[in-house]
Amino acid sequence: MPKLSPATNPARQRIVAGARRHFFAHGFRGVTMDDVAGELGMSKKTLYAHFPGKADLLRAVILDKFAGMEADFARRLAGRSRDFLATLHELLARLHQETEEIQPPFLRDVRRESPEVFQLVESRRRQVIQRWFGRIFSEGRKAGVVRADIPTKLMIEVLLGAVQAIMNPTRLAELGLTPKTGFAIILNVVLEGVLTRSGKSSTLLPKARISS
Secondary structure (H helix, E strand, C coil), rough: CCCCCCCCCHHHHHHHHHHHHHHHHCHHHHHHHHHHHHHHCCCCCCCCCCCCHHHHHHHHHHHHHHHHHHHHHHHHCCCCCCCHHHHHEEEEEECCCCCCCCCCCHHHHHHHHCCHHHHHHHHHHHHHHHHHHHHHHHHHHHHCCCCCCCCHHHHHHHHHHHHHHHHCHHHHHHHHHCCHHHHHHHHHHHHHHCHHHHHHHHHCCCCCCCCC
């Protein structure tokens, strides 16, 4: 398995950060290596010395995003009390920030022009959901705010199935959703189903609106 973080030195990380802003805002197709080099004030020769092509840079951006997200999850939740609702709020807030960064053109372009990277996105997303939602669902069950009659693994598979079915460019477009609103709606539906009555009354579920 490749390392989660693509950065090996400050120059490489600076390139990844600049490309990340461009890719997520304008899509993979709409950004050139010239654009990235110009944004960073460096020559294309220097850029290509670190990344042989745009697809290589895109892969580094994806790995950097997921590495940063997981490191932040661990940092936010480490050493804190085992309060399920506080943990859930922290996780949801961070996931909303991450999905807000990604614009529809990015997902559309990656799926069309770099399917292997799109598969990487789906794989990493699955790992994040399994690891972190698996953890908080298990803790929530102990705290009495997650239903005990549904196996944790089944809860995770339901969540993964909904994400897999909806969080792709075609379905998001058909449903009139952005990545952020789509993910918030999925979480609303799943959490409404797995939380106990006391969990629902105490949890601020994510809100999302669908344009008609």
